[in-house]
Amino acid sequence: MDSGIAVAESRRSRRTSRQSRRRRTFARARALLVGALVLGVGASATVAAWTDNEFASSQITAGTFSIVSRTASAPTFAAHDAAANAVTLPLNATNLYPGQSRSAWIQITTAGSVPGTVQLTGVVAPTNGANGDTLRDSLDVRIVPTTAAANTTPTCDTGTTGGITYTGIGNVPTTLPAQTLQANGTNVVNYCIIITVRADAATTAQGGIVTPTWTFTGTTG
Structure with a gap:
């Protein structure tokens, strides 16, 4: 064999050997790195924090809202929550003339109840016909309307001042x-109601006969 060819073959062999060794070294290093990463993940997964808890509980309840009323003819507070059991408002308005x-x-208050408001929200005044309409x-x-402390009796007569006058009960x-x-x-909330037959x-x-029913509505919230 020609000596030049032999030398060339020897050099190629050495280069191939070095490349092979580098590839094996790189592969081993990569395997070690991957192993280290896996080991690190595994190690971190096994680390546990110590914990402790505190708990609090609550009870929430809803209150109730209720109003009751009384008048001079029914002096004990009671619920009159429908037109069928309306308390009598004793106007004594018979045989009136101009x-x-x-x-x-009428006096209104709360009964074992949360606070709120009350207002006159309507008057229904049926009549006995044309004369009643007039x-x-x-x-x-x-x-x-006035407010006062509990257990007080209102003062209400035809001379009571204040309030607002409306023409026609309707x-x-x-x-x-x-x-x-x-x-x-x-x-308590007092409503003094005064009616007058106008001079004209x-x-x-x-x-004529008019039979009004007065509605007082309580509201809370």
């Missing part, structure tokens, strides 16, 4: 200002 007035009070439209209605608005009711009957009431009001 210029006469009558008055009566009488209804000939009535001036003055409403005087014209009493349904959005009168609300009055404050404290919790558990701590205070028509003759056709004679014999």
Whole structure:
């Protein structure tokens, strides 16, 4: 064999051997690195933190809201929560004629209840026909709301001042200002209601009958 060829073959062999060794060294290093990473992940996965807990519980309840009323003819507070069991408002308004007035009070409070408000929200005034319609439209209605401490009796007569006068019982608005009711009957709201047959009431009001039902609505929240 030519000596030049032999030398060339020897050099190629040495280069191949070195490349092979480098590849084996790289493979071993990569395997060690991967192993180290896997070991690291495994080691971190086995580390556990110590923990402890504290717990708190609560109870939440809803209150109740209820109003009761009384008048001079029914002096004990009670629920009158439907038109069918309405308390009597003793106006004593019989045999009226032009210029006469009558008055009566109703007192409202809370009954073992959360606080709220109360307001006059409506008046339904059926009549006995045409004469009653004329009488209804000939009535001036003055409403005087006040608040007072519990266990007090209101003062209400035809001379009571204040409030607002409405012409015609059917014209009493349904959005009168609300009055404050404290919790558990701590205070009372009084409504003094005064009716007057106007001096210019028509003759056709004679014999008329009007039977108003007054609605007072309590609200909380």
